[in-house]
Amino acid sequence: MMRRVFAAGFVLGVTLLPVLAHAQGTKLWSVNSYDEMEKGSTDGVAIRSDGRLEAGPATSLLYATGKNYVWAMGTDSAGNAYVGMGGTAAGSAAVMRVSPDGKATQIFESKELAVQALTVLPDGSVLAATSPDGKVYKVPAGGGAATVLFDPSTTEEKPKYLWGLAAGKDGAAYVAAGAPAVVYRVPAGGGKAEVLFKTADQHIRCLLMAPDGTLWAGSDGSGVIYKISTTARDAKPFAVYAATRREITSLAMDAAGNVYAAGVGTGRAPLPPLPVTGTVGITITFSQPGSASAAGTNTLVPDGSEIYKIAPDGTPMKLLTLKDDVVYALAVHNGELLAATGNRGRVYRVNTDGDGQFTDVAHLEASQGMAFAAEKDGLLVATSNSGKVFVLGDVAAPNATYTSQVFDAKEFSEWGRAEVRGSTAGFDLFVRSGNVENPVMGWSDWTRVAADGAVAAPSGRYVQWKAELHQGGSLDAIGLNYLTKNVAPVVDEVMVQAGARMAPPAAQMNGTVQVAFPSAAAQVVNLTPEASATPLLAQKDKTAITVRWAAHDENGDDLEYAVWYRGVGESNWRLLKDRIAESYYSFDAALLPDGSYELKVVASDAPSHTASEALTGERVSEVFVVDTTPPVPGVLTATMEGGGAGGLKIHAKLEARDATSPIAHAEYSVDAGPWQFLEPVGKISDSQIERYDFVADVPAATTPVANPKEHIIAVRVYDRYDNMAAVKAVVR
Incomplete structure (x- = not known):
């Protein structure tokens, strides 16, 4: 176990630096922010928004449905989970009862597409709402023949979708519908449903029943959060908050009465009129909510999500913006706010004091986290793509492992010391390396980083580190020093143009000539900016010769050049000019006696290396003729x-x-x-x-x-x- 902090030379706030400002010398690959850490893979590791790694909740798979979609979930007092499924074809709507040991039994199926909402009543019976063009069914405790509790086709509004369910203390059921947006109250035991309220919005997307009998509802279209008393006679709905997002996907409440809401998508419609109990005379073209479409097609919702907090006195506050995640479910568990998201299957713990901080507590093996349900020793999370149920335990994972992304040094490199900022104990650090991008095969074994930061991984192009966190262990940042093996520069092309002289732009008159490479040179890659394949403009001058070249260095080193010449048939090269910074050189033709010659351009990375380490590359031009003597x-x-x-x-x-x-x-x-x-x-x-x-x-x-x-x-x-x-x- 590591006993000290490797902090020598480590700078707070350093970002990922695959290439430093100078190409030569030791470089540092450092990972210390959330954006960098979340690119790695986690197993029981939580990532805070400030980049710190710490042990996350123990996570395990309870049940794999073998299907694509789980839309809703609830639990009973015995710890059984009820999983609402469907969405692949007509007749796929089903509810599975999953015991605490993971054994599953189907207790309900119907001809509709999917069970979109589900709630478990205190007596153990289950309410399941199907969509589209579905119904609310009541399944007896322990299973048995289901009965229709609510059929929207019998109502005046005839909504197409049923999105949410809630149960009152008196046994009444509340149904959130869409297309159009209506909330119905169904008496305990069934009977004629009544409209509790409806709006000019698209859908009522989610419901939350507060302990005092206040029903909260979130809409899609205008992103409005409503509340209405279910105990007061002739109560009117009240629009508590109009979010900046168009769809409210989930609601949750803590013990203090704070309500949390998730808003998704952009393009919020204008705030509709206040809902009334009577008929709303507005014509609307309905569309399916963006979050539901995204889950069904496994696509992203533009601009991610926001999470809001509404205090008991009605004061709203935006807690967090997630630019790449769609929040499908919120839950308050052990006083902490959790958010299940897609399309990366992340579960976040959100700070509720408004500081914008969060912790990425789990990466699920699925694309969307769809629903939460309480469990004796933790929290259940249902997912889609693929359909599974996971357990997030109340205790920390006993063996939490984080594996970084693969780092590409671009060249064969020697690995130096690791620099770590974190707890002084509670973790082990390992490094492995290789010369192919995929570490599955052909890489070295994991080697433990020594207490002084020494790394024993063999030299190579790619490297990866792994941290095993133990109780109380945490990591804030890790940097790995490396030295890239110097590679000789390459001269890609040399072109000689007689009768041309390079001059400053101000001196270039009408008499110019283009000094261009042959067409094949346009395919040369990684050229230095000075050696681009764009033709040079030179002045016509029969007393001059211009040579230009294209060169590159895989290390990104600065280069300097020398030009040599020799006559055809001669053995020795003679220096014409050295220490050239540009990628061209003009000289007087009279410097060379008339005859046929070759030029050699030698590129050196000496400006970026010591004399003993500098390397060179060269290329010889085609034969050209110097002729300054008249006939x-x-x-x-x-x-x-x-x-x-x-x-x-x-x-x-x-x-x-x-x-x-x-x-x-x-x-x-x-x-x-x-x-x-x-x-x-x-x-x-x-x-x-x-x-x-x-x-x-x-x-x-x-x-x-x-x-x-x-x-x-x-x-x-x-x-x-x-x-x-x-x-x-x-x-x-």
Whole structure:
């Protein structure tokens, strides 16, 4: 058993930190809030809203129905539970009697869909209300043929749904109906039902009979809580509170007379007129309550639930908002308020002093907690999806175990000390690790955390911790130090663009060129922001070369880069530039003699690690050509030819050479006239040596000249990298 608190370096209020602000060094995975703790699994462990783990009530399964839905439940003085079921098909409505040892006997079935409400009378008989288009049946104590106590089809209102039941001290039964919203009073032993009150709302969703004979009712549509005396003659209903939610799903009362209500859903309709005993002349389109639809389809109700407290003097107070849970049932047990919820099968203990605190006391093996019923040594909870009955004991679970969610360190990691904030005794802590996400197989065994916090779990990518709480033990927070194994960075792509120079945005004019990766580079993932696949805008500059790259580091380390070069056919790499922070580099082409080259980009995580721990990754570019030298034209020879009707022409010959790249094109001009395209002999310009043999027209003189027989012909020759050389000749 652990005897001390591991608090070295632990900071109050630390949240879950899978990655710290700096990628290098030791990191801390900490779990210390309710939102983090509730992601784990519990077995007898309660989670307070401040994140503390403590022993919860001993929880056990009493009865599994084998069906999907349990809607209602009650108990008799002998400890037998009565479970109202159905909801899958017509004729599935049934009531099961479950003895304290879990043995079940069916005592009622009907042709309707489900037993929606149930109450056990003092004499042991059971009232069961079925829906939709159902009735209220009375089942004799010990079972036997059921009789119809109330048939809504015989009333003027003919409600479609029966949602709740309550029994008065005089033996009368009270029925909550919907579509339309009515509360009926049925005399003891049966007889003609009378309307106690009705509203312009959609449904009367739940009932609560107070010890003094006051009947409380909650509506669906406008979320109104009513009360009416069942003992005073000609009593009028009173709207005690209009909730901010549209549906009141459950009511409960404590010994001091405080009433608790659960409100569900949004979109509350306007407050209807005060209910009256007579006919309400309002037309309403009815819809099934949101909570009932959610339970039947196993879906969520938007915006969760709220729980309210109404003091004996009528003062309302909102106790709690549950954003992800639908409250289906409330109960006051041993002076504590409990809420059964869906769609995560949680049971909460709610502080009733208005501080907004709660304790998550049980995670049931079902989606919805639907109903509570008192039991000799605890409380019964009925569930749907799947239909079961659980026992929440009055004593704490003797062996309470909490297992955290699986933590993914993203990389192979070494696990350091555990840091714990909690009681100084009363728990044992264990850790296990692995390299696959699912711990069911292929993980290490659980190993106990030592008294000094040392963890013996082997290195791996994933880790999980488990706490076993004993009597009086509690945990507030747990942090686990870990060191991720450094992984070398990866250079994903390198692109070289000749004739381009990166410049500040203000210097970028119209003459720009996009330096983009090939299309395949768009599939590279985890690129650093500087190395995105978006094209860079560079200035056109034939004297410059720009190289850009995409790189990433799985550790998230900061990276720096170096660019190396070598000529094709050479063995040694030579440094061009190092300590580059950006993912591109421009340099003067004149730094390299003309020829074919490769560039190598080396990425290093040195900014995030010591020199001895830094790792590098590299990639070599495709071969590119540096050509800054213009072609070398030979002697341009030109002679005058022709005359007569065809006019004078100049016959010119020229041979041009380039040491590095093919001749791209040539052009000529006569007497400073416009430049005209010139084809080489053979027409295709694709060689480092090209010959030109052409005839050019002699233009007529436009101004007087000293020698009209003298002409100038000029030829310009360009190589593939736009280097140009010119030559001229005088023709007479």
